[in-house]
Amino acid sequence: MAYDKFRILKSSCVPLPIENIDTDQIIPARFLKAIERKGFGDNLFRDWKYNLDNTPKKDFVLNNPLYKGEILVGGKNFGSGSSREHAAWSVYDYGFRCVISSFFADIFRANCLNVGVLPVQVSEDFLNVIFENIYNNPSIEILIDLPNQLVSIPELKLSESFDINDYKKNNMLNGYDDIDYLINMKKSITDFANTTPL
Amino acid sequence: MKTTLFDKVWDSHVVSKITNGPEVLFIDRHLIHEVTSPVAFLGLKNRGIKVLYPERTFATADHNTPTINQHLPVLDALSANQLKVLEENSNEHGILYWGLGHEKNGIVHVVGPEYGITQPGATIVCGDSHTSTHGAFGAIAFGIGTSEVEMVLSTQCVMQPKPKKMRITINGTLSKAVTPKDVALYIISKLSTAGATGYFVEYSGEVFLNMSMEGRMTVCNLSIEMGARGGIIAPDNKTFEYIKDREFTPKGDKWEKAMNYWKTLKTDSNAVFDKEISFEGSDITPMITYGTNPGMGMGISNEIPKVEDQKSASKSYFKSLDYMNYDEGESMIGKKIDFVFLGSCTNGRIEDFRDFAKIIKGRKKADNVTAWLVPGSHKVEKAIKAEGILDTLEDSGFQLREPGCSACLAMNDDKIPKGKYAVSTSNRNFEGRQGPGSRTILASPLVAAAAAVTGMITDPRTLF
Structure with missing residues (x-):
């Protein structure tokens, strides 16, 4: 599914300094019953955001108007657990284009890249600096520069580089997806399949 | 090469x-x-x-x-x-x-x-x-x-x-009441839920060689819970x-x-892995989890680790214990439970039902326990009936349900209610995984059976 191109993003952030945030928290299983990709943003962190009677939990960061923006900053090992792409959809559909953490689970990272959310892995120290600064000044902006693979806090002149492979970077910059690429190489795939009987 | x-x-x-x-x-x-x-x-x-x-x-x-x-x-x-x-x-x-x-x-x-x-x-x-x-x-x-x-x-x-490639080698023999589930929970407790992220894991050594295919499936199944892309065992x-x-x-x-x-599908001797880890089979005891991720596991007779034993992340650690309403330093033995779930792609095969039946045979389901026993497939269900396990279950006051993922992820009606404790043979003890507000304790079918007949966390070694 097509997504908006990603180049440079400058935004305030939503901090979630909890480790091992799993995809069941990002979107609980009972919200996976859709047959279309619609409405997932509403259920992002559903059980942390709302009580069972649907009243908002006041102490959860997504219910705090101080913190908003297109960047979600999470603790180490973000997105572990289930392979549900619905987790990445809910992050994107809520309005986040980037998740910063000091470590990502593999499948969640791949899903993010496939749906147009940029996972930015930073050092543990830099992550702590980011959290500290967001708490000091909730409107502080973080700059994500994908062409140069840099994440920075311009106000403090602090920055760190991040990794992304050239292929995925090019996809994000242009809004391409893997399926277009694979369909384009169908001949080599069918040739390969002929040598690999079921 | x-x-x-x-x-x-x-x-x-x-x-x-x-x-x-x-x-x-x-x-x-x-x-x-x-x-x-x-x-x-x-x-x-x-x-x-x-x-x-x-x-x-x-x-x-x-x-x-x-x-x-x-x-x-x-x-x-x-x-x-x-x-x-x-x-x-x-x-x-x-x-x-x-x-x-x-x-x-x-x-x-x-x-x-x-x-x-x-x-x-x-x-x-x-x-x-x-x-x-x-x-x-x-x-x-x-x-x-x-x-x-x-x-x-x-x-x-x-x-x-x-x-990248990792090899986990476990030699030696497993002690009484130690199942493949315990082996996997032991490894995850040592490596953490992110310990194998970025790796594909090969399991090798006597413990896996001697394991049944069902047991090997349980171990490979749980590879993802230490972050690995997958696990593999030589055929x-x-x-x-x-x-x-x-x-x-x-x-x-x-x-x-x-x-x-x-027959050619095996690792050459001297092949190089990016990471090698070894454990001793005899060090593993029946395992249980006390927190809200599968890495928070320990030997069933141990005490919940005190925070000075935790390297960092005490905030996330206490958030987890608060959710479970457990304290550091506590023993889990004797803690009351409400539900038992036997099933899932981790432990919903015939061998798991045989293990469960071994413990409950001649005993009765505890009155305070609701038990959901869910075969992994109709084929498993048929074997349960053919082997007489269904009779054993029914004599002890249990019923068998029909196949599916069920309470493992609670997408259907099999939801553990808010605040209740479930001893589950499934794979994830995340907050709310088995229903909003539910509290999951991951364990083997033997530990689940021991809990089902005593109504509390019980060391299965005391029931043989």
């Missing part, structure tokens, strides 16, 4: 390598279910393309299905619709479909091996993280997202960077005996030819 089992299988499936990018990996067999496939089929429709190799995809309904009254209409409208859409998509594209009520229906990772869809040396994917289960047969198997399901449907390939005679004569395994000359290849 000396290569690993993983390299042999992976490298033989690479269609092309993209410079500074992922590899295009050909997928032999693709398993789908109702939850992570509909949007992928919708993508195909929007692109106006068909499934490239429908004979390589197999569909079963499991995540969302009720585990009682499966012969009646599904009451939840959204679940019913997802099941209907899977059936329609399968029919439209000519995909084999084992829906609700079909005699071969069951959890995708249980039926794959049962019918010989899972084979050594194959690449297998499914939109489900526990696809790692199939690695027990010497296959490369891993979970994928829905975009990747669409890739496989449309091109039979995924694009993945080649993972041996046990593997070949298990798959021989199953519906989708090769027959006659083709079998001989396949066997010649499968």
Whole structure:
């Protein structure tokens, strides 16, 4: 599914300094019953955001108007657990284009890249600096520069580089997806399949 | 060059390598279910393309299905619709479909091996993280997202960077009441839930050699819980005996030819792994979890670690213990529980029901416990009946439900209520995993059985 191109993003952030945030928290299983990709943003962190009677939990960061923006900053090992792409959809559909953490689970990272959310892995120290600064000044902006693979806090002149492979970077910059690429190489795939009987 | 089992299988499936990018990996067999496939089929429709190799995809309904009254209409409208859409998509594209009520229906990772869809040396994917289960047969198997399901449907390939390789070796023998589930929970407790992220893990050593195929599946299944893409175990005679004569395994000359290849599927001596880890089988005891991720596990007779034992992350640690309403330093033995769940792709096979029956035989279900015993498939259900296990269960006051993923992820009505404790043989103790506000304690079928008859956390070694 097509997504908006990603180049440079400058935004305030939503901090979630909890480790091992799993995809069941990002979107609980009972919200996976859709047959279309619609409405997932509403259920992002559903059980942390709302009580069972649907009243908002006041102490959860997504219910705090101080913190908003297109960047979600999470603790180490973000997105572990289930392979549900619905987790990445809910992050994107809520309005986040980037998740910063000091470590990502593999499948969640791949899903993010496939749906147009940029996972930015930073050092543990830099992550702590980011959290500290967001708490000091909730409107502080973080700059994500994908062409140069840099994440920075311009106000403090602090920055760190991040990794992304050239292929995925090019996809994000242009809004391409893997399926277009694979369909384009169908001949080599069918040739390969002929040598690999079921 | 000396290569690993993983390299042999992976490298033989690479269609092309993209410079500074992922590899295009050909997928032999693709398993789908109702939850992570509909949007992928919708993508195909929007692109106006068909499934490239429908004979390589197999569909079963499991995540969302009720585990009682499966012969009646599904009451939840959204679940019913997802099941209907899977059936329609399968029919439209000519995909084999084992829906609700079909005699071969069951959890995708249980039926794959049962019918010989899972084979050594194959690449297998499914939109489900526990696809790692199939690695027990010497296959490369891993979970994928829905975009990747669409890739496989449309091109039979995924694009993945080649993972690093880790080998976990456990020699020695396992003690009494120590099951494959305990081995896996032990490894995860040592490595943490992120300890193998970025790696594909080969399990080797006497403990895995001596393990049944069911046990190997349990271990490989839980590979994802330490962050690994998957787990793999070299196929041996046990593997070949298990798959021989199953519906989708090769027959006659083709079998001989396949066997010649499968026998080559092992890691060369002196092959190099990016990381090697070893444990001793005799160090492992029956395990239990006390927190909200599968890495928070310990020997059942130990005490919940005090925070000075935790390297960092005390805030997340206490958030976890608060959720469970447990304290550091406490023993888990004797703690009251409310529910027992035996089932899932981790521990829903016949061997798990045999273990459970061993403990409960001659005892009664505790009055304070609600027990949900859910076979992984109709084939497992039939074996439970044929082996007389059902009689044992019923004599002790238990009932058997119908197959499905059930309370493992609680998409259907099998939800543990808020605040209640469930001893579960499944794979994840995340907050609310088994229902909003539910509290999960992961354990083996033996520990689950001990809890079911005593109503509290009980060391199964005291009940033999």
